[in-house]
Amino acid sequence: MAETAARRTGRLAVIAGSGMLPVFVAEAARAAGENPFVFRLKNEADQRFEAFEGVPIGVGDMAGLSALLKAKGIGRVVMSGGVRRRPHFGEIHVNLRSILKLPSALRTLLAGGDDAVLTMVIKLIEAQGVDVVGAQEIAPGLLATTGPLGAHRPSDEDRRDIQAAAKAAEVLGRLDVGQGAVSVGGRIVALEGVEGTDRMLKRVADLRSEGRISSRRKGVLVKLCKPQQDVRADLPTVGLSTVAEASHAGLAGIAVESGRALIIERDAMLAAADAAGLFVCGIDLGLPGELM
Known part of the structure; x- marks a missing residue:
């Protein structure tokens, strides 16, 4: 229980796809006293986030995501914005925490519907030791x-x-x-x-x-x-x-x-x-x- 509480009080990260939603989520988080870190998805995010600390990251780079989550003290992640394409096999980089889920993850990415894919992505992110929260929790006014x-x-x-x-x-x-x-x-x-x-x-x-x-x-x-x-x-x-x-x-x-x-x-x-x-x-x- 103590571990869960610690996760939920960690820094918030915004995984930003296309459109304006990631901007509004990041701004709402800052207005609530947060210091959000923004992961800009390569070839997807189309807005500018100069006012926020962040980095670009590949859609399938789970290993890179995991390292940055730890380095930046992130305990919560919110996924927002559109993702038009699924990663190719060569773009998927996993770590030990997600490798056990790799076979089912690949099957889902290749053949699953959008909801199945998003559920798998949430599981892979949570396997890195963070909580995934909804955009509506960060920006309820939307x-x-x-x-x-x-x-x-x-x-x-x-x-x-x-x-x-x-x-x-x-x-x-x-x-x-x-x-x-x-x-x-x-x-x-x-x-x-x-x-x-x-x-x-x-x-x-x-x-x-x-x-x-x-x-x-x-x-x-x-x-x-x-x-x-x-x-x-x-x-x-x-x-x-x-x-x-x-x-x-x-x-x-x-x-x-x-x-x-x-x-x-x-x-x-x-x-x-x-x-x-x-x-x-x-x-x-x-x-x-x-x-x-």
Whole structure:
């Protein structure tokens, strides 16, 4: 028990992938009195972290990560941001603490779904003697709350689309495929795959321009946390680009799971959604018969 307590009071490290989320997590940690160390994932992290101590590191460099965790007195790690590619075999460098997990780790990296891969990565990091914590623990202000978040509210038709897309997103999540679905007029027109939300929404825009999707009905994007997902990594995230792509796709709005989804640059995002006439809302799957 004493060892666990010591770990949890150690220095915090942020493993930074792509996007703005790692920046907000690091800034929230500093605002709370932390001195976060930032591991910038090579070929993934696309933001600048000059204000923080840190180093670049390869996605599969577990041996290098372990040495730095010890050298910097790190006891907690938060994983944030996107990772577009899995490491090649030659990029994987392990140490004694993780070598026993190597066969199963390699199988998962090669063939597992995103959730399986993230679970394996968490286990490998924890094998180095640190705790993995969720971004929402460091930056709770990013979590979506229940109900309309901007100036616009979903109509009755939008609510039906939310119900339909939420059901599809839940099934998709159980299959460990993706987190998002789009419903137009009660019909599921797109499911998120490995391409991510923004590229899925580009597909919706293309389908609408081709006449494959009704121009009379708008539709809704819903993003949910996978039912089996470890919430310490890869919570559904929406931001300015989500609003831009949803607007381009002709949608009426965006719904995310309250308490289990992150909103990046909230004020700017909601202002953009208001200007585009889109609603943004948090839905509660635990409410019987209603979502919000």
